[in-house]
Structures are given as C-alpha cells and as structure tokens.
Amino acid sequence: MILKRISLFVVLFIITLLFSCKKEVSNDAPKEPETVPEIVEDTIAVPKPPKPLKVYSNDTVSVPAYDYAGLEYYLRQKNDTTYVVNFWATWCVPCVAELPNFEKINTNYKKNKIKVILVSLDMAKMIEPKLLPFIKEKQIKSQVVLLRDPDADAWIPKVDSTWSGAIPATVIYNSEMRKFYERSFTYDELEKEISNFK
Amino acid sequence: MKKIQFLAMFLVMGALAAFKADTSVAGYKVGDVATDFSLKNVDGKMVSLKDIKGAKGYIVVFTCNHCPYAQAYEDRIMALDKKYKALGYPVVAINPNNPEKQKEDSFAKMQERAKEKKFAFPYLLDEGQKIFPQYGATKTPHVYILQKTAKGNVVKYIGAIDDNYEDAAAVKQKYAENALDALLKGKDVTVKETKAIGCSIKA
Numbered sequence: 001m002i003l004k005r006i007s008l009f010v011v012l013f014i015i016t017l018l019f020s021c022k023k024e025v026s027n028d029a030p031k032e033p034e035t036v037p038e039i040v041e042d043t044i045a046v047p048k049p050p051k052p053l054k055v056y057s058n059d060t061v062s063v064p065a066y067d068y069a070g071l072e073y074y075l076r077q078k079n080d081t082t083y084v085v086n087f088w089a090t091w092c093v094p095c096v097a098e099l100p101n102f103e104k105i106n107t108n109y110k111k112n113k114i115k116v117i118l119v120s121l122d123m124a125k126m127i128e129p130k131l132l133p134f135i136k137e138k139q140i141k142s143q144v145v146l147l148r149d150p151d152a153d154a155w156i157p158k159v160d161s162t163w164s165g166a167i168p169a170t171v172i173y174n175s176e177m178r179k180f181y182e183r184s185f186t187y188d189e190l191e192k193e194i195s196n197f198k
Numbered sequence: 199m200k201k202i203q204f205l206a207m208f209l210v211m212g213a214l215a216a217f218k219a220d221t222s223v224a225g226y227k228v229g230d231v232a233t234d235f236s237l238k239n240v241d242g243k244m245v246s247l248k249d250i251k252g253a254k255g256y257i258v259v260f261t262c263n264h265c266p267y268a269q270a271y272e273d274r275i276m277a278l279d280k281k282y283k284a285l286g287y288p289v290v291a292i293n294p295n296n297p298e299k300q301k302e303d304s305f306a307k308m309q310e311r312a313k314e315k316k317f318a319f320p321y322l323l324d325e326g327q328k329i330f331p332q333y334g335a336t337k338t339p340h341v342y343i344l345q346k347t348a349k350g351n352v353v354k355y356i357g358a359i360d361d362n363y364e365d366a367a368a369v370k371q372k373y374a375e376n377a378l379d380a381l382l383k384g385k386d387v388t389v390k391e392t393k394a395i396g397c398s399i400k401a
Binding site for chain 1: 264265266270300336337357358361362363364365368370371373392393394395396397398399400
C-alpha cells in the first residue's frame with residue numbers, strides 16, 4: 001500500500017516535471033504545414049520546389065527568393081535525406097563565422113545523404129551588392145535560398161515555436177525527426193548533432 | 199511491485215534527463231515586474247528608470263550600433279521617443295553587446311552614433327552584460343514596454359516595433375504604438391508579444 005502510494009507520488013512528480021520543463025531544443029514531430037499549397041505525396045513524382053517570387057542573379061550566381069509559404073517546402077521535404085537548414089545573413093558576423101562548418105558538412109556528408117540549405121535573410125538592398133558577390137567569392141557550394149517575407153511575427157513561430165528570432169539559427173530534420181537550434185555551431189558540434197539523425 | 203518501482207525509477211531518470219536539456223533563457227514574461235538598473239549613458243552620467251521624472255512607464259529598447267536590423271529601426275525608435283515621451287513613455291535604449299566581442303558597439307562608438315543621429319533619449323551600455331539576461335533579451339532590436347505601477351515597472355509588451363523591418367512605409371501593424379496607445383487609454387494591450395528577426399546579442 002505504501003509502495004503504491006510512493007509510485008503514485010513518483011508518477012505525479014514526473015508529470016509535474018514534464019509540464020514545468022520547457023525545452024529550448026524542440027524535437028516536435030513536424031507539424032503539417034498550414035500555408036503551403038498541398039504537396040501531393042506521390043511515389044513516382046518527387047514534389048518540385050515552388051516557384052520563387054524572384055530570382056536574383058549576376059554573371060555566375062543565381063539565388064531564388066521565396067516568401068515563407070514558398071520556403072516551407074525546404075523545411076518539410078520528406079525523403080531519405082537529412083536536411084540542415086541554416087538561417088543566416090551576410091551582415092550577421094557569427095553566421096558568417098560558422099558558415100565554413102556548414103559548407104564542410106555539406107561536402108563531407110554528401111554520400112551520407114545530408115544536405116545543407118542556407119536560408120539568407122539579407123535585406124533587399126544587400127542582395128545584389130553583398131549576397132551575390134559573397135556566394136561567388138567564398139565559392140559557396142551548399143544551396144542558397146532567400147527568404148523575403150517581412151512579416152516575421154507570422155513565420156518565425158512556424159519555423160519553431162521556441163525561436164526568438166535571433167540568428168544564427170538552424171533546423172535539422174529528416175522524415176523521422178526534427179530539431180531546432182538558436183545558437184552557433186563548430187564543425188564538431190554540427191557533426192555530433194547530425195550523428196543523432198539516422 | 200518491484201517492476202513498478204523499476205519503471206518509476208526509469209521514468210524519473212528520463213524526466214530528469216529531459217529537464218537537464220532545458221537551457222532556455224530565463225527572462226521576463228508579460229505581467230512580470232522588471233528590474234531597474236543604473237547604467238552609463240553616452241553623456242557619461244548614470245541613468246536609472248526611477249530618475250526619469252514624470253514617466254508613466256518606459257519603452258526599454260535593447261539595440262546597438264552594428265546590427266543592420268537595429269539600424270533599420272533607428273529612425274523609428276527616435277520617432278517613438280518623440281511621440282511618446284511627452285505622453286509619459288520615454289525611450290530608454292540599452293546596448294547589450296560586449297564591446298570586446300563587437301568593436302562597433304564600443305562606448306566611444308555609441309557616443310559617436312548618438313551624436314550623429316541626435317538621440318534625444320538615453321543610450322546606455324549594459325556594462326558587464328548583466329541587465330539584458332534578466333530581461334531575457336536575445337537580440338537587437340528587442341523592445342520591452344513597461345508600465346509604472348505601485349508594485350513596480352510591469353512588463354506590458356515584449357517584441358518588435360512593427361511588422362516590417364525593411365520598409366517603414368509598408369508597415370501594417372505598429373505593435374509598439376498599439377501597445378502604448380492601449381496603455382495610455384487605460385486598456386489592455388491586445389498583442390502582448392511578437393517575434394522579429396534580429397542580431398543575436400554578443401555577450
């Protein structure tokens with residue numbers, strides 16, 4: 001009887017703990033996109049990326065720009081690849097500092113089906129003078145897309161409910177799991193996180 | 199019974215492990231009483247909220263020199279101060295960045311910027327980076343609207359100034375102004391919290 005009471009107490013304690021504990025690192029199962037046009041699950045045809053709002057290009061580099069509804073495709077792909085989606089901008093010092101680590105992951109893990117997507121938040125006036133030359137100069141090999149959607153209060157919580165809006169920020173996901181990080185990464189840290197995604 | 203105990207132990211351990219993963223920043227929520235501070239202003243004098251005479255509350259803005267988002271909002275922060283200072287809600291700007299980590303946010307550079315832009319409000323350095331973590335600011339710009347009450351300065355709004363960082367002319371929702379207007383009318387703030395992109399604070 002006493003043991004039973006203890007067990008009950010322990011269970012109640014756990015429930016309290018679970019509810020009082022707000023985890024920053026969210027591993028929520030991917031939520032169904034709310035604003036994306038229905039991507040038809042088809043075993044034969046792979047869903048195509050949405051049509052960009054605009055494509056910015058110079059002689060060598062070309063970057064598609066999306067609003068959040070368009071970008072969501074890159075955050076919810078369901079296949080056998082693990083995606084590392086990094087939110088950054090050329091003006092963000094810690095973002096630029098960690099970029100080579102993401103590049104290295106993209107190259108070294110290509111055969112392990114890991115793909116890096118760099119989502120630039122550069123402002124309109126910086127795209128042509130800063131972003132495009134930066135991609136060329138640094139010879140960025142990872143896919144770069146632009147997010148051009150000023151209504152951040154609407155889309156930040158859709159990327160992750162715990163995101164305050166500070167960058168750098170990263171989402172790692174595959175068809176099984178998903179994690180969000182509001183922080184910077186070293187190469188080793190990134191490698192360690194990715195090893196959890198099987 | 200032993201099995202149950204074992205299971206319970208296991209669950210407790212799991213719960214504790216999950217708890218350990220909790221690294222979320224503590225900070226104010228709407229309704230909390232915000233701390234006052236004594237921080238050095240660009241004119242060399244120390245500034246505390248309690249010293250600001252005639253205030254009904256404060257617009258505390260964590261902002262800085264170097265961040266393009268903060269720069270995009272500079273004129274709008276000045277406009278907020280101009281409009282609401284007379285109504286009892288002055289702007290108090292705080293640079294939360296460690297100048298060691300971000301040279302452009304040094305005290306001397308803050309003084310330069312304040313002079314250049316003719317800031318009519320205090321622009322304070324969070325020396326030792328002690329105040330911003332208490333507020334829970336994570337980025338610049340990050341706004342906290344406080345209302346002065348008998349129990350202290352109560353947080354009434356946290357978040358962005360408005361919904362368009364790039365184009366002041368294309369703003370649809372003036373979050374900060376809406377909150378201030380509600381407070382001045384003695385009404386409840388409807389949108390109490392918003393999120394915006396910003397530069398992570400360099401502590």
